[in-house]
Amino acid sequence: MPCGEYFTSYVSRMGLxxxxxxxxxFLLALPxxxxxxxxxxTGTLSVITQIYIFIVAVLGLNVILGYAGEIxxxxxxxxxxxxxxxxxxxxxxxxxxxxxxxxxxxxTAVAAVLFGLPSWRVKGFYIAISxxxxxxxxxxxxxxxxxxxxxGGPQTTxxxxxxxxxxxxxxxxxxDTYYLALVAAALFALVSLNIxxxxxGRRFRAVKENDLSSAVLGIDVFRTKLLAYAVGGFxxxxxxxxxxxxxxxxxxxxxxxxxTLEHYLMLLLGGVGRVWGAIIGVSxxxxxxxxxxxxxxxxxxxxTALEPLFFGAVIIVxxxxxxxxxxxxxxxxxxxxxxxxxxx
Amino acid sequence: xxxxxxxxxxxxxxxxxxxxxxxxxxxxTKTFGAITAVDGVSIGIEDGEWVSIVGxxxxxxxxxxxxLNGFYDPDSTDDPDTGRIFLGGEDVTDAKTHDRARAxxxxxxxGLELYEEEDVIENVMAIRAVREHPGLLSALTYLGPGRQLxxxxxxxxxxxxxxxxxxxxxHSTVASLPLGIQRRVDLARTLAxxxxxxxxxxxxxGLTYDEKYDMFRFLADLNEQEGLTMVMIEHxxxxxxxxxxxxxxxHQGSVIARGDPDAVVADPEVRRIYTGVDE
Ligand SMILES: Nc1ncnc2c1ncn2[C@@H]1O[C@H](COP(=O)(O)OP(=O)(O)O)[C@@H](O)[C@H]1O
Ligand SMILES: [Mg+2]
Numbered sequence: 001m002p003c004g005e006y007f008t009s010y011v012s013r014m015g016l017x018x019x020x021x022x023x024x025x026f027l028l029a030l031p032x033x034x035x036x037x038x039x040x041x042t043g044t045l046s047v048i049t050q051i052y053i054f055i056v057a058v059l060g061l062n063v064i065l066g067y068a069g070e071i072x073x074x075x076x077x078x079x080x081x082x083x084x085x086x087x088x089x090x091x092x093x094x095x096x097x098x099x100x101x102x103x104x105x106x107x108t109a110v111a112a113v114l115f116g117l118p119s120w121r122v123k124g125f126y127i128a129i130s131x132x133x134x135x136x137x138x139x140x141x142x143x144x145x146x147x148x149x150x151x152g153g154p155q156t157t158x159x160x161x162x163x164x165x166x167x168x169x170x171x172x173x174x175x176d177t178y179y180l181a182l183v184a185a186a187l188f189a190l191v192s193l194n195i196x197x198x199x200x201g202r203r204f205r206a207v208k209e210n211d212l213s214s215a216v217l218g219i220d221v222f223r224t225k226l227l228a229y230a231v232g233g234f235x236x237x238x239x240x241x242x243x244x245x246x247x248x249x250x251x252x253x254x255x256x257x258x259x260t261l262e263h264y265l266m267l268l269l270g271g272v273g274r275v276w277g278a279i280i281g282v283s284x285x286x287x288x289x290x291x292x293x294x295x296x297x298x299x300x301x302x303x304t305a306l307e308p309l310f311f312g313a314v315i316i317v318x319x320x321x322x323x324x325x326x327x328x329x330x331x332x333x334x335x336x337x338x339x340x341x342x343x344x
Numbered sequence: 345x346x347x348x349x350x351x352x353x354x355x356x357x358x359x360x361x362x363x364x365x366x367x368x369x370x371x372x373t374k375t376f377g378a379i380t381a382v383d384g385v386s387i388g389i390e391d392g393e394w395v396s397i398v399g400x401x402x403x404x405x406x407x408x409x410x411x412l413n414g415f416y417d418p419d420s421t422d423d424p425d426t427g428r429i430f431l432g433g434e435d436v437t438d439a440k441t442h443d444r445a446r447a448x449x450x451x452x453x454x455g456l457e458l459y460e461e462e463d464v465i466e467n468v469m470a471i472r473a474v475r476e477h478p479g480l481l482s483a484l485t486y487l488g489p490g491r492q493l494x495x496x497x498x499x500x501x502x503x504x505x506x507x508x509x510x511x512x513x514x515h516s517t518v519a520s521l522p523l524g525i526q527r528r529v530d531l532a533r534t535l536a537x538x539x540x541x542x543x544x545x546x547x548x549x550g551l552t553y554d555e556k557y558d559m560f561r562f563l564a565d566l567n568e569q570e571g572l573t574m575v576m577i578e579h580x581x582x583x584x585x586x587x588x589x590x591x592x593x594x595h596q597g598s599v600i601a602r603g604d605p606d607a608v609v610a611d612p613e614v615r616r617i618y619t620g621v622d623e
Binding site (some may be wrong): 198199 | 413415425441442445446450451453457458459460461462466470471473474475477478480483484485486492494497518534537559612619
């Protein structure tokens with residue numbers, strides 16, 4: 001019997017924070033996000049709020065791309081569908097922010113499943129094309145004023161104060177939005193971890209790695225893929241709904257292909273298929289972007305093209321060095337420290 | 345072909361009527377364009393039997409398994425009594441491949457087809473999740489029955505891993521393991537389904553003598569102690585005559601001999617195919 005900690009039951013072995021040091025670190029870190037609003041200026045707080053919201057969106061992408069292996073190029077469209085349908089629910093029915101965002105998630109899940117239907121016959125490249133079509137259809141649809149009766153117009157402004165449910169618990173300040181986004185990010189991070197450690201996530205990964213043998217061994221590949229589209233789509237839709245409220249005025253241009261690429265970069269940089277990868281990837285990219293914008297403003301005002309250029313270069317260099325993302329690099333560091341100073 | 349089929353000895357029809365067999369098919373044909381890979385084959389595997397299918401490369405052995413488990417649809421026929429597949433007495437010709445697996449038909453692969461990036465436990469757990477899994481809400485929240493079911497699945501998977509002596513490899517990525525161990529993982533994965541019948545496609549091919557011996561030991565235990573029905577494609581005639589109760593010889597898509605392995609191996613026609621005079 002090895003010395004030290006060991007597991008005494010299957011349930012404890014499948015826990016999320018399994019080791020005593022992990023548990024202590026987790027408990028120590030837990031209050032930090034809750035304390036930040038008292039410590040930071042509103043500008044920084046706003047940046048972190050966006051990080052939380054994008055974490056939800058990238059975790060949704062991670063379910064579809066990282067777990068199920070489907071290359072879906074409709075992230076921007078999913079965010080738009082979530083944002084516009086939540087906004088529509090808020091402006092017409094006024095049930096409060098949570099129910100509206102929930103509906104936004106559901107509508108996005110349905111759209112995702114519909115555009116995932118071709119995965120019955122095709123995969124890989126063809127799914128990428130089919131979902132890219134959703135991107136263009138969505139942009140065209142929202143820009144079409146004759147459909148304003150459905151989507152409420154390409155430019156929708158949301159009230160700056162909305163109750164969480166009905167008129168209760170009004171959300172108005174950046175601090176309120178910050179806490180809401182924090183809870184959403186934590187909740188969906190937990191949901192993602194649960195997917196990953198239960199049969200659902202295992203079937204997703206099985207389908208990603210070998211759809212042929214999965215089918216022969218009893219996995220309904222098509223249904224499994226659609227489930228990934230639904231769950232992932234729901235998460236991206238919820239993020240869209242929150243993002244809409246966060247920015248206040250919706251504009252189709254904010255939900256274009258560039259948003260899709262940005263979220264792909266975040267996930268690739270952090271580590272595909274890993275919850276912590278998504279969190280670290282989003283945080284790194286958003287902070288870097290913010291810093292970069294400030295620097296470029298100072299040294300070369302108006303040179304807006306520099307930002308994506310520099311940014312693309314950083315990411316390409318990093319991925320060339322560590323293709324599995326930051327989380328894999330950190331994993332190696334952790335392994336090194338764990339066995340330090342005697343690696344055996 | 346129906347006209348040339350004899351009805352006695354090594355040229356007799358199925359051992360048991362396909363409709364009542366643990367696994368059977370009646371006059372199944374599968375063509376790929378101009379190639380007839382499986383040509384009017386009928387078989388009937390009895391419950392608890394260990395049957396070997398042999399035949400030269402390209403004889404249609406793998407295709408026959410693929411048709412049996414629904415990975416390929418057989419060619420459709422005008423006669424509703426032919427081109428049918430049966431599992432445990434049920435006509436499953438129209439059932440999807442994943443439904444046949446859940447109904448108790450397991451399978452290993454000539455080319456392994458494992459989840460190479462995952463470790464051994466994950467490979468087996470993935471298929472275990474097919475058999476027993478919690479509802480969506482219970483899984484997403486990891487509360488209530490979801491958590492208990494996962495623990496129970498893990499316990500069962502550890503049992504299978506123990507049974508196949510895979511402990512030391514539990515956390516190894518499958519791609520990093522030697523072929524003999526990978527073939528064992530493939531077997532473990534299909535056992536997680538708790539199947540009644542397992543199709544083994546060259547489960548011993550490429551293995552060293554020791555690895556073959558281990559695989560043979562596990563299969564014999566599964567057949568004798570667990571009563572698992574096994575249909576095994578195998579090239580090594582020594583292994584076949586040693587272990588299997590019956591043997592089926594495929595040649596150019598047709599069954600050319602079947603029955604007691606020693607008698608089949610001694611048959612002049614079978615010898616002719618195996619010594620290559622025919623080709
Ligand atoms: N998917 C396929 N498409 C076209 N031809 C195939 C396919 N699968 C098998 N075949 C052909 O069917 C014949 C039988 O192949 P197979 O069943 O793999 O033989 P065995 O397993 O006995 O070596 C071969 O001629 C092979 O080329
Ligand atoms: Mg073969």
